Amino acid sequence: MIKYRKKEIINGEMQTHTVSYEEIVQLVGEEGVDQYILEEGYVRYSDETFNQYQNATAQTAKYPPSHALEYLSLGIASEAGEVAGKMKKWIRDGDSKMTRDEWVQAMSSEIGDVLWYSARLADELGLSLSQIAEDNMEKLLDRKARGVIGGSGDNR
Numbered sequence: 001m002i003k004y005r006k007k008e009i010i011n012g013e014m015q016t017h018t019v020s021y022e023e024i025v026q027l028v029g030e031e032g033v034d035q036y037i038l039e040e041g042y043v044r045y046s047d048e049t050f051n052q053y054q055n056a057t058a059q060t061a062k063y064p065p066s067h068a069l070e071y072l073s074l075g076i077a078s079e080a081g082e083v084a085g086k087m088k089k090w091i092r093d094g095d096s097k098m099t100r101d102e103w104v105q106a107m108s109s110e111i112g113d114v115l116w117y118s119a120r121l122a123d124e125l126g127l128s129l130s131q132i133a134e135d136n137m138e139k140l141l142d143r144k145a146r147g148v149i150g151g152s153g154d155n156r
C-alpha cells in the first residue's frame with residue numbers, strides 16, 4: 001500500500017500524519033493527488049520490503065497448521081533466547097572462541113531467525129509486517145516526541 005506521511009510540531013510535540021493514496025484520491029480525486037501531496041508537505045512512504053520478506057517466508061514454513069500461533073510464538077521466544085545465548089557466551093568467552101566478526105555474524109543469523117518467526121506469526125494473524133514496522137516506528141516516534149521513550153508500560 002502506498003502511503004504518504006508528514007511530520008509537524010504542534011504545541012511543541014512532533015505529530016506524524018499518515019494518509020493512504022486511496023484516502024487522498026477520495027479527497028481530491030486521482031488527478032489531484034500530486035498537487036495535494038506537494039501542497040500539504042507529504043512524503044511518499046511505501047516500504048514493501050517487509051511484506052515481500054513475509055511472503056517469501058511461506059516457502060519455508062513447516063509446522064502443524066492447527067498449532068501455528070503457539071508454534072510461532074514459541075519460535076520467537078526460542079530464537080530470542082538464542083540471541084541471548086550468543087550474547088552470554090561472548091561475555092563469558094570474548095574473542096577466545098571466535099572472532100568478533102564471527103560473533104556478529106552469528107548474532108545476525110539469530111536475529112534473522114527471530115525475524116522469520118515474527119514474519120510467520122504476523123502472516124498467520126493476517127497482519128502485514130510492513131504495517132507492523134510502520135506502526136512500531138510511529139509509536140516510538142510519538143513516545144520520543146512526548147519524552148517517554150524511557151520508562152515502562154505498553155501504552156505510554
Ligand SMILES: [Mg+2]
Pocket residue numbers: 079082109110113
Ligand atoms: Mg537460531
